[in-house]
Amino acid sequence: MDEIVWAKEREEMVTLIRQRGVRTPAVLAALTRVPRHQFVPPEYQTYAYGDHPLPIGYGQTISQPYIVALMTEALHLQPGARVLEIGTGSGYQAAILAEMGMDVYSVEKIPELHAQAQRVLERLGYRVHLRLGDGYAGWEDYAPYDGIIVTAAPVEVPPALVAQLALNGYLVIPVGPRSSYQTLWQIRKTTEGLEYRDLGGVAFVPLVPVLGGSG
Numbered sequence: 174m175d176e177i178v179w180a181k182e183r184e185e186m187v188t189l190i191r192q193r194g195v196r197t198p199a200v201l202a203a204l205t206r207v208p209r210h211q212f213v214p215p216e217y218q219t220y221a222y223g224d225h226p227l228p229i230g231y232g233q234t235i236s237q238p239y240i241v242a243l244m245t246e247a248l249h250l251q252p253g254a255r256v257l258e259i260g261t262g263s264g265y266q267a268a269i270l271a272e273m274g275m276d277v278y279s280v281e282k283i284p285e286l287h288a289q290a291q292r293v294l295e296r297l298g299y300r301v302h303l304r305l306g307d308g309y310a311g312w313e314d315y316a317p318y319d320g321i322i323v324t325a326a327p328v329e330v331p332p333a334l335v336a337q338l339a340l341n342g343y344l345v346i347p348v349g350p351r352s353s354y355q356t357l358w359q360i361r362k363t364t365e366g367l368e369y370r371d372l373g374g375v376a377f378v379p380l381v382p383v384l385g386g387s388g
């Protein structure tokens with residue numbers, strides 16, 4: 174398929190996401206521009222602009238576009254903000270944030286996915302900081318972050334992520350039992366403590382601690 178066809182499919186995907194309630198122009202603009210088909214394995218490329226997750230190997234998935242949009246909107250970031258992603262996966266979410274002008278840091282625990290994401294992001298010209306390690310520990314060197322997005326589900330909110338969040342920043346994270354539905358939380362850090370907002374039910378792959386270290 175040529176680029177014009179992909180672009181048309183992208184626009185239809187974004188129309189659907191807008192209808193589902195995501196209205197932030199910068200988020201929709203980024204989804205219109207980032208070539209999602211470049212982030213999925215060749216055999217799934219023709220499905221790249223359907224509103225569903227797709228396998229990316231190693232038992233992992235690229236998230237459903239609507240969920241990517243919803244989570245990105247919930248971060249409430251201004252261009253230039255520093256954002257941490259846990260679970261680089263395909264690199265698509267990181268590309269969306271980079272496309273919006275954010276300073277992106279992303280941690281992945283599977284070496285092959287980390288390397289593959291690095292390749293595709295470089296090829297497309299997105300400058301993001303990728304790290305191979307355990308997302309439970311966040312990425313302390315560059316903290317605090319104006320926003321943190323977690324794209325795999327822990328059973329409880331990892332304390333390191335709360336610690337590395339800037340004051341007034343948002344942490345967007347699915348939390349819940351494995352192999353079941355989780356709740357997507359938008360958590361704001363305020364001087365009075367944490368404010369929780371329930372964004373609905375989601376189904377993410379589990380955030381699995383890396384054995385034997387914090388990465």
Ligand code: SAH
Nearest residue numbers: 260262263265266282307308324325380381
């Ligand atoms: N944001 C990704 C989707 C990620 S799927 C995208 O846009 O494609 C969730 C990812 O979290 C998987 O790649 C999985 O390997 C990773 N993951 C799971 N547990 C982790 C951990 N403890 N630390 C870092 N990454 C982890």
